[in-house]
Amino acid sequence: MKVRVFLQVAVAVAILVLLVVQFGTGPFVAGFQAVSIPSIAIAATIALATTVCSAWRWRLVADGLALKLPMRDAVAAYYKSQFLNIALPGGVLGDVHRAVRHGLDVGTVPRAGRAVVEERVAGQLVLISLTVVALAVLPSPVPVAVLAIVSVVLVGLIAVVWRFGLVPRAWPGIVLASIAVVVGHAATFVLAAHTVGVDVSMAHLLPLTLLVLVVAALPVNVGGWGPREGAAVWAFGAAGLGGAQGLAVSTAFGVFTIAAALPGAIMLLVPHRRLQRSGELLEGSSANG
Template identity: 35%
Template sequence: MIQIGVALGVMTLLWVGLDGAQALRLLAQADPRWLALAMLALTAQTVLSALRWRITARQLGQTIPMGRAVGEYYLAQVVNQSLPGGVLGDAGRAVRARHQAGLKRAGAAVAIERLAGQVTLFLTLACGALIVTLMPGGLVLPAWVMGLIGAALACGVAMALAVGGAGRLSGRAGRAARDLRAALRVTLLNRRALPAQIGLNLAITAANLAAFAFCARATGTEMAPVAVAVLVPLILLTMILPVTVSGWGLREGAAAGLFPLIGASAQAGMAASLAFGLIFLASTLPGLLVLLMDRRARHLPTRMSPQHLPSTLPAQADP
C-alpha cells in the first residue's frame, strides 16, 4: 500500500534527520503513571464517542444499545488504526448498523458523528489562536504557524459553504447536499439533541487533547493549557490526512516542528507523538475482542426454531 510506504518513508526521514535515537530514549524513560492517565483519557473518549454516535443515530431513527455502540466503536477504531485510509472502520460501522433504518441513514449518522468531532477540534484551535493573539506575553506563534491555522480554518469554512451552496444544484449532487443539511439540522441543531451534542463534543475533544498532553508529560515535556489548545489540534489534525496509516509520520513531524515553540526539543515532540500513537493503538485493542466474539458467534451452530421441528414425533417402540 502507498500509505504504508509513505508512513515508513516519513518516519525514516525523521529518524535520520532528528536523532531518532534520542527520541527513543525519551520514550523508553516515559513515566508509566502519565501514560496510564493517557490510556484512561483515550478510553473515556471512546465510550463518549460511542454515546455521541448513539444519540446522533437516534435522531435519524436508529436505536443502538449502548453496549453494542461501544463494541462497534472499538471495532471501528482498531480497523482505522490498522489499515490505510482511516475510514474503513467507520464504513464498516455504518454497514453493520444499517438494518434498522437503512444504509443511507446509518452512513449519515456515522459521518455526522465524526464530522462533529472534527468541527469541535477546529473551533478549539480557533479559540486557542484567538487567546494567543489577544494575550501577548505568553506563547508566541510565528507567521508560518498562524498561516497553518488560517489555512486549516479556511478549509473548514470552505467546506461548510460548499455544502450550503451545493443545495441549490439540481440532480443527484443537489439532493445529496439537501439531505445532508436536513440530517445536520436534525442531529446537531435539534433542541433535544443540541445540549448533549455540545457537552459530548467538548468532553471528547478535551479527552483527546489531555491524552496527548499526558504523553508529552510522560516523556518529559510539560505543556501549558494554551499550548495544548493551539498546538495539539494542529498535531492531531494530521491524522485525518489519508496519506499514511492513522497519521503515523505526519503526526510525529508536526510535533517535532511545533514543540520548539514551547521551549522543548524536536526529539521531545517526536517522543510525545510516538507515545500518543502507541497508547492510542493500545486503547483500541478491545476492538480485537469484539472481532473475535463476532467471528465466534457467526460460527456457532444455529439452534432450530420451533417451526423447524418435525410436526410429529416418532412413536416409541413397545418394551
C-alpha cells in the same frame, strides 16, 4: 480504492523515513521508554471516557436519522472501529466497518454510512473550532497564515454540515460530546508530554496539542503514525521546544493510543449481536428514506 490506500501509506511512510533521517531513532526510543504501566492505565481510562462520549455522539446522529443504535452496541462498535483504524492502513477503515455493520443491522447501509460521516465531521468541526480559538487566544508560534488555513478548513466543514444538516435538537448534545472527546484526546497528549518530561506551561502546550490532533485526523497514516509525528516535530520546533522532543511526545502518544484501542481487538472476537429492528423503526426509515 487500492491505489488510494497505497498513496496514503506511502505518504505516512515517507514522513516517518524523513524524520528518521533527520533525527535518527533516538526520539522514537525515548518516547517508547518513557511510557510506563501507570501512564498506560491513565491513558486507557481517559480513552474509555472519550470512547463513550464518541459513541454517544454517534447515537445522537443516528437517532436523528431514525436509526436504532443502543448505547452498549455503540460503545462496542466504536472500540472495534478504533482498533481497526489503527491496525489497518488509512485510518478510516474501522469507521467504514462500523457504518456497514450498523447498516446491515438496521437495513439501510447508505443511511448508516451517512450517520458515521456526519458524526465524524461534527467531531472534526468542534476540534478545529477549539483549535482556532486556542491559536488565536493563547501564546502560539503558529504563523498567521497557518491560522488562516485552519480557519478556511473550519468554514468548509461548516458549509458541509450546513449542506447535509443534522437534526437541530441533536446539536447541543453532539457539541457537548465532541468537546468532551477533544478534551480527552488533549489530556492524553498532555500526559504523553509530561511522561516524556516536557516542562512547559499548559497555556503554551495546549495550542500545540490541538494543532497536532487536527493533523493526526488526516486519513493518510499507518496505524495513526505519520502526519501526527511530522506536525509534532514542526509545532514543538516552532515553539522552541525542539523537534526531537515533539517526536518523542508524539511517539508516547501513539503508544497510548494503541494500548487504549486494544479492547476493540477483544470485542472483535465476540460474536456480533444483531440489532432487533422494530416495526416502528422500519416505519421511521420509510418516512425518512
